[in-house]
Amino acid sequence: DELQPSGGSALAKYITRKITLAQASLGLRVIFGANRPDGSIIEVYYKTQEAGSETPFEDISWTLATIDDDVPTTDDPNQFNDYEYTIDNITPNFTTFAVKVVFKSQSSNRVPRIKDFRTIALGT
Numbered sequence: 001d002e003l004q005p006s007g008g009s010a011l012a013k014y015i016t017r018k019i020t021l022a023q024a025s026l027g028l029r030v031i032f033g034a035n036r037p038d039g040s041i042i043e044v045y046y047k048t049q050e051a052g053s054e055t056p057f058e059d060i061s062w063t064l065a066t067i068d069d070d071v072p073t074t075d076d077p078n079q080f081n082d083y084e085y086t087i088d089n090i091t092p093n094f095t096t097f098a099v100k101v102v103f104k105s106q107s108s109n110r111v112p113r114i115k116d117f118r119t120i121a122l123g124t
Contacts, residue, residue: 012103027088027122033080036112040105048094
């Protein structure tokens with residue numbers, strides 16, 4: 001289960017390091033270009049921590065993000081489409097966050113790829 005604080009069943013994933021903000025935020029915007037062949041899936045998860053929390057960051061569970069608009073698959077290995085996830089109204093406001101991108105495929109020779117990964121913290 002990819003929602004658990006550690007581990008998970010996916011064989012391929014990218015996890016950012018823990019990012020600490022100078023000011024509290026109420027949302028995240030995750031953007032990247034992706035090549036996703038038919039039969040593959042890209043999932044984005046996030047976790048946040050409010051300032052002053054005594055819970056160790058490593059013990060916080062992940063939350064699945066929902067993509068803003070559906071993006072079609074492509075069998076052209078050179079075509080990358082834009083993927084955008086807007087996660088807003090995160091309560092409580094947070095100062096620390098991390099993002100996890102999980103790659104799944106039905107075939108080991110048709111795997112999703114991403115590039116130009118960026119995350120923006122949305123102000124209060």
